[in-house]
Amino acid sequence: MTVTRGDRRRTALLAALDEHLRDAGPGARLEDINVADLSRRAGVTRSAFYFYFDNKAAAVAALMDEMYDEAWGAADLLGGDGSMRDRTAAAIRRVFEGWGQRPHVYRAMLEARATSPAARERWDAHIASFVEVVAAVIDAERVARQETGGPPALAIATALLDVNDRTLERLVRAPDRADDGTEDGFDWETHVDAVVHLWLSTIYGSTR
Numbered sequence: 001m002t003v004t005r006g007d008r009r010r011t012a013l014l015a016a017l018d019e020h021l022r023d024a025g026p027g028a029r030l031e032d033i034n035v036a037d038l039s040r041r042a043g044v045t046r047s048a049f050y051f052y053f054d055n056k057a058a059a060v061a062a063l064m065d066e067m068y069d070e071a072w073g074a075a076d077l078l079g080g081d082g083s084m085r086d087r088t089a090a091a092i093r094r095v096f097e098g099w100g101q102r103p104h105v106y107r108a109m110l111e112a113r114a115t116s117p118a119a120r121e122r123w124d125a126h127i128a129s130f131v132e133v134v135a136a137v138i139d140a141e142r143v144a145r146q147e148t149g150g151p152p153a154l155a156i157a158t159a160l161l162d163v164n165d166r167t168l169e170r171l172v173r174a175p176d177r178a179d180d181g182t183e184d185g186f187d188w189e190t191h192v193d194a195v196v197h198l199w200l201s202t203i204y205g206s207t208r
Contacts, residue, residue, distance in 0.1 A: 009044050009052070010062075012042040012043055013039070013044060013048070014063050015042065016039075016041040017059050017063055018063060018105065020038060021104040024104075025104075026104075026173070028107065030060065030108060030115070035056065056112075057112035057115060058118060060105075060108045061116075061118070064126075067099070067105060067106075068126050084141075085204055088199060088200060089199075092192075092199055093192065093196065096168065096192055096195075103171065104172075106168055106171075107172045110169060110172075130161060131157045131158050134157035134161065135156070138153040138157060139153045160199055160202060167191070167192070167195050
């Protein structure tokens with residue numbers, strides 16, 4: 001695939017935004033980002049920014065697309081080797097590990113989706129695609145266990161992803177964790193284990 005000059009400019013702007021959010025730390029806010037400064041950091045003009053993005057929230061949403069691609073890598077684990085329970089647990093942990101490496105992006109998206117209907121719509125569309133994958137796993141397990149009752153698989157999948165969303169928000173808003181995985185008395189690893197337990201218990205009726 002040929003990379004055009006426009007592609008390079010857009011990529012440079014997203015890289016500059018990523019760097020800015022990382023450098024600004026947990027207190028970064030979209031309203032404090034100066035588009036002119038961001039454009040200079042990317043080596044392009046201010047007008048170029050608005051050629052590719054309607055606003056800063058749209059740029060954050062575009063930056064999130066890269067993270068969605070990585071999340072799909074975690075979803076692919078559901079079709080890998082080993083038991084489905086083990087694959088599900090591995091996929092959930094992969095998601096948390098990935099976002100744990102780029103909390104600044106998720107923090108920015110939390111703000112973007114709260115202030116921009118377009119960013120929220122983009123977020124919802126991505127989540128809906130993951131809901132379908134999880135719902136398919138739930139339906140397959142119900143068939144295997146010959147279960148017919150309970151809420152619709154889509155509703156359960158949506159609720160489980162809501163749990164992940166809240167857990168990720170807790171992760172990215174938390175202070176740096178200590179070497180033993182705790183933060184101000186909160187054991188993050190145990191919390192993730194609890195989320196995995198919740199998923200497995202909900203889908204399979206057991207964690208074994």
